[in-house]
Amino acid sequence: MPLLNENYQNLEESYLFAEIARRVSKYEEAHPDQKIIRLGIGDVTKPLTKKVIEALHKAVEEQAVSETFRGYGPEKGYDFLRNAISAYYKKNGADVDPDTIFISDGAKSDTGNITDLFGKDNVVLVPDPVYPVYVDTNLMDGRKIVYMNGTAENDFLPMPDPSVKADLIYLCSPNNPTGACYSKEQLEKWVAYAKEMQAVILFDAAYEAFVSDPALPRSIFEIEGAKECAIEFCSLSKTAGFTGTRCSYTVIPKELVFPASNGAELSLHAMWNRRHSTKFNGTPYIVQRAAEAVFTEEGMAECMENIEYYRQNAKIIADVLRKKNISFTGGVNSPYIWFECPNGMESWEFFDYLLTHAQVVGTPGAGFGENGKNYFRLTAFGQHESTAEAMRRFEELF
Numbered sequence: 001m002p003l004l005n006e007n008y009q010n011l012e013e014s015y016l017f018a019e020i021a022r023r024v025s026k027y028e029e030a031h032p033d034q035k036i037i038r039l040g041i042g043d044v045t046k047p048l049t050k051k052v053i054e055a056l057h058k059a060v061e062e063q064a065v066s067e068t069f070r071g072y073g074p075e076k077g078y079d080f081l082r083n084a085i086s087a088y089y090k091k092n093g094a095d096v097d098p099d100t101i102f103i104s105d106g107a108k109s110d111t112g113n114i115t116d117l118f119g120k121d122n123v124v125l126v127p128d129p130v131y132p133v134y135v136d137t138n139l140m141d142g143r144k145i146v147y148m149n150g151t152a153e154n155d156f157l158p159m160p161d162p163s164v165k166a167d168l169i170y171l172c173s174p175n176n177p178t179g180a181c182y183s184k185e186q187l188e189k190w191v192a193y194a195k196e197m198q199a200v201i202l203f204d205a206a207y208e209a210f211v212s213d214p215a216l217p218r219s220i221f222e223i224e225g226a227k228e229c230a231i232e233f234c235s236l237s238k239t240a241g242f243t244g245t246r247c248s249y250t251v252i253p254k255e256l257v258f259p260a261s262n263g264a265e266l267s268l269h270a271m272w273n274r275r276h277s278t279k280f281n282g283t284p285y286i287v288q289r290a291a292e293a294v295f296t297e298e299g300m301a302e303c304m305e306n307i308e309y310y311r312q313n314a315k316i317i318a319d320v321l322r323k324k325n326i327s328f329t330g331g332v333n334s335p336y337i338w339f340e341c342p343n344g345m346e347s348w349e350f351f352d353y354l355l356t357h358a359q360v361v362g363t364p365g366a367g368f369g370e371n372g373k374n375y376f377r378l379t380a381f382g383q384h385e386s387t388a389e390a391m392r393r394f395e396e397l398f
């Protein structure tokens with residue numbers, strides 16, 4: 001009989017989006033004639049761009065001919081893509097060596113799997129509210145989590161508390177679910193704190209492409225000294241609509257070296273390389289070619305057009321909230337809009353209220369942590385028409 005990983009018993013019963021789907025389909029079955037508008041899950045609605053599709057087609061044709069066919073690729077990803085990503089970082093003001101970039105199939109996989117590199121006894125600092133993957137993957141391993149409060153008082157941007165000890169620190173900016181973004185000065189404080197603690201920052205930049213304010217950092221590596229204390233995860237899911245195509249990248253600087261209990265010096269870069277090559281056989285060649293197209297001038301311009309489209313949705317949502325005097329964060333440098341549930345409702349109560357009275361689906365803040373229990377998240381990833389219709393119904397309701 002196998003001994004099981006009993007830490008799984010510490011996880012919540014169902015994943016947030018599964019519970020949302022369950023409630024929505026129950027409502028749909030009972031009201032088949034009503035049109036439900038979904039502004040809940042953070043999935044994109046715009047198709048892949050022209051340049052990306054061209055690159056995919058070309059790569060598919062290459063795979064059809066023995067001279068150009070590619071089998072297993074390099075585990076870290078092809079040089080053509082890693083060089084393109086390094087150049088993209090450079091343009092945005094961060095110096096990232098292509099050799100420190102690992103191509104993968106998703107920021108969800110990598111933010112989850114990175115826990116493989118760390119012992120069970122680390123103290124993990126996680127913001128609340130938070131993208132649930134950071135919490136669940138650490139609970140699966142039986143690690144102790146210390147939460148830092150994101151509240152309206154700190155604009156949902158928790159800052160380091162020198163009296164709290166931490167070994168691993170999860171930061172996500174622009175943030176899911178709150179849409180809040182750390183400033184350069186704030187990230188400098190995090191880097192200083194991490195260095196003081198000899199901790200590692202696990203920085204999730206999945207929404208960096210939504211940053212429109214040039215003063216806001218899009219990468220932790222824009223901060224001096226970050227290479228000595230940070231790993232960054234990024235993804236093409238939201239930048240380029242790759243949620244179903246799957247491609248991401250993780251930067252692990254070679255400066256991240258820590259002593260082991262036997263006195264050896266262990267490099268996180270080398271360890272991840274070992275893990276990646278043991279448990280992963282690479283992102284598909286055709287997908288890496290598609291990703292390469294994203295980083296061309298024309299390809300990025302097409303992606304930014306889509307992002308601009310989503311930004312307009314965010315504006316539609318924000319305008320109605322403003323009109324109703326509901327204060328919110330996000331929506332400017334982020335596709336997410338986060339607000340306190342009206343009339344003192346709790347978030348699941350508000351979810352049901354909005355579903356039954358306006359047939360609009362959002363995401364209850366409780367799914368992101370204790371501090372989200374009176375908050376609600378709407379996303380700008382819908383279509384203009386349905387977003388406008390959802391917000392018309394919202395306006396009428398309040």
Ligand code: PLP
Binds near residue numbers: 105107131172235247
């Ligand atoms: N990180 C954050 C903060 C996210 O919100 C998401 C997806 O919603 C991901 C990572 C996952 O990205 P990917 O599609 O690359 O797995």
